[in-house]
Amino acid sequence: MGYNLLKGKKGIIFGALNEQSIAWKVAQIARREGAEIVLTNTPLALRMGTLNALAEECQAKVIAADATDVEGLESLVDEALGHFGGKFDFVLHAIGMSLNIRKGRTYENLDYGMYAKTLDISAMSFHKLLQTLHRKDALNEWGSVVGLSYVAAQRSFFGYNDMADAKSLLESITRNFGYVYGRDRRVRVNTVSQSPTMTTAGSGVQGFDGLFDFAERLSPLGNASAEECANFCVTLFSDLTRKVTMQNLFHDGGFSTMGMSEQVMELYQAGHEAKKS
Ligand SMILES: NC(=O)c1ccc[n+]([C@@H]2O[C@H](COP(=O)([O-])OP(=O)(O)OC[C@H]3O[C@@H](n4cnc5c(N)ncnc54)[C@H](O)[C@@H]3O)[C@@H](O)[C@H]2O)c1
Numbered sequence: 001m002g003y004n005l006l007k008g009k010k011g012i013i014f015g016a017l018n019e020q021s022i023a024w025k026v027a028q029i030a031r032r033e034g035a036e037i038v039l040t041n042t043p044l045a046l047r048m049g050t051l052n053a054l055a056e057e058c059q060a061k062v063i064a065a066d067a068t069d070v071e072g073l074e075s076l077v078d079e080a081l082g083h084f085g086g087k088f089d090f091v092l093h094a095i096g097m098s099l100n101i102r103k104g105r106t107y108e109n110l111d112y113g114m115y116a117k118t119l120d121i122s123a124m125s126f127h128k129l130l131q132t133l134h135r136k137d138a139l140n141e142w143g144s145v146v147g148l149s150y151v152a153a154q155r156s157f158f159g160y161n162d163m164a165d166a167k168s169l170l171e172s173i174t175r176n177f178g179y180v181y182g183r184d185r186r187v188r189v190n191t192v193s194q195s196p197t198m199t200t201a202g203s204g205v206q207g208f209d210g211l212f213d214f215a216e217r218l219s220p221l222g223n224a225s226a227e228e229c230a231n232f233c234v235t236l237f238s239d240l241t242r243k244v245t246m247q248n249l250f251h252d253g254g255f256s257t258m259g260m261s262e263q264v265m266e267l268y269q270a271g272h273e274a275k276k277s
Helices: 021-031 044-048 051-059 071-082 112-135 162-185 208-218 225-236 262-274
Strands: 010-014 034-041 060-063 088-093 139-149 188-194 248-251
Touching: 010 071, 021 034, 021 051, 021 088, 021 188, 021 225, 034 051, 034 071, 044 060, 044 225, 051 060, 051 262, 060 071, 071 088, 071 112, 088 112, 088 225, 112 139, 112 162, 139 225, 139 262, 162 188, 188 225
Parallel strands: 010 034, 010 088, 034 060, 088 139, 139 188, 188 248
Antiparallel strands: none
16 A cells, blocks of 8 residues: 655666565555656666566666766766656665675675775765766755665674675765755755665675574564565655655664564573583
């Protein structure tokens, strides 16, 4: 059931790769809430072909763009402005990738070329996107830009590797561009810090299954699903959250504020006992 939260609104959604992608769910729910959308991903991701099914379902235009390429972002924004017939209202940045993680390199053995790419793809691209939108004055007043983050920006999670640094940078860009965009155009900029979620990017992280299970047991409300994340993102695109900006908003069932839960402690003790016997 929809609430018409995005009736008359238009926006660009980055990062839908397959049905598991958080961005995929955001596109479906934004559409259900009445939005008109443009979908974008890299030319390589588009060649994999699955995005067309989502585009059909959401009656969305698909435009290829690599988020690290400023010229590509400029043409994407120009094309979107043409397609929508003017300014638009929201953008989702759901982009993350680490070659160091893919290649199994640990944090004390990083390849610096790959590290730079991680930061460029997963964080600096957010600045490039915001700067392009701002320069072109592409967003309506009270527009909203959302990026997706993870609690490893604040705390150490060994398997998250150089992505942790990228998320810290992403959240810093959110604060600093949030100031500029709010001051100049009354546009909101926030990140949503999401629970571990079974997606292509998520399951690439070392020890992801264990982390998923641990977070599920530690969080009083359990892990948040991709669909629940999408619902939250849509509220941030809506007019109900106009004065929320420059924030990193935890959407994690309470995980980030927990220290220890009974469920985790019981399991830990049982493992301990089993080791002793
Ligand atoms: N899955 C999780 O556990 C989890 C938890 C917290 C935050 N996040 C964040 O959510 C976001 C979306 O990831 P997801 O989990 O849905 O995984 P996903 O693999 O479905 O999405 C990642 C997307 O990034 C895109 N991408 C990679 N390089 C790009 C580039 N140069 N230009 C444009 N797009 C590019 C990929 O094509 C893909 O669509 C990421 O920022 C991720 O870090 C994920």
